[in-house]
Amino acid sequence: MVLTDVGAGEPVLVVDERRRMPGRGAWLHPDQRCLELAVTRRALGRALRYTGPLGTETVARAVARHVEQQDQPQLSSTVPGMPPVPTVEKESGLEADGDPMSTHR
Structure with a gap:
């Protein structure tokens, strides 16, 4: 989120x-x-270095919208009846948790 001035004089908190x-x-x-x-x-005020009141309504709506999107079932890109195709070769070191920068297994 960013604190921006939309021309009204008062800064507004906007989700970027x-x-x-x-x-x-x-x-x-x-x-x-x-x-x-x-x-x-x-x-939020400390992070944005702003001492005035911040309206968080737009941020709350964006968070609620994101939560709703996460709650919806994700569509599978695989063909029904077919086993999923692995995206990482075995023993490559990336199959542990899917994060290429992770060293945890």
């Missing part, structure tokens, strides 16, 4: 999903509990 907006930004997990904790601790 494409991560391209200018200005100082802050990261937040798309989780309702994380948003509530950030608001309670006043972490």
Whole structure:
């Protein structure tokens, strides 16, 4: 999210999903509990270096929308009846958890 001035004079908190907006930004997990904790601790104002009141309605709507998208069942890209094709060769070191930078097995 980014604190931006839309011409009204007062800064507005905007969700920057494409991560391209200018200005100082802050990261937040798309989780309702994380948003509530950030608001309670006043972490958004500190992260954005802003001392005034922040309206978090747009952020709350974006978090709720993300949660709804995650709750919907994901469509499988495999053909029904066919076993899934592995995307990593066995013994390559990447099959442990799928993260190429991870050393955990």
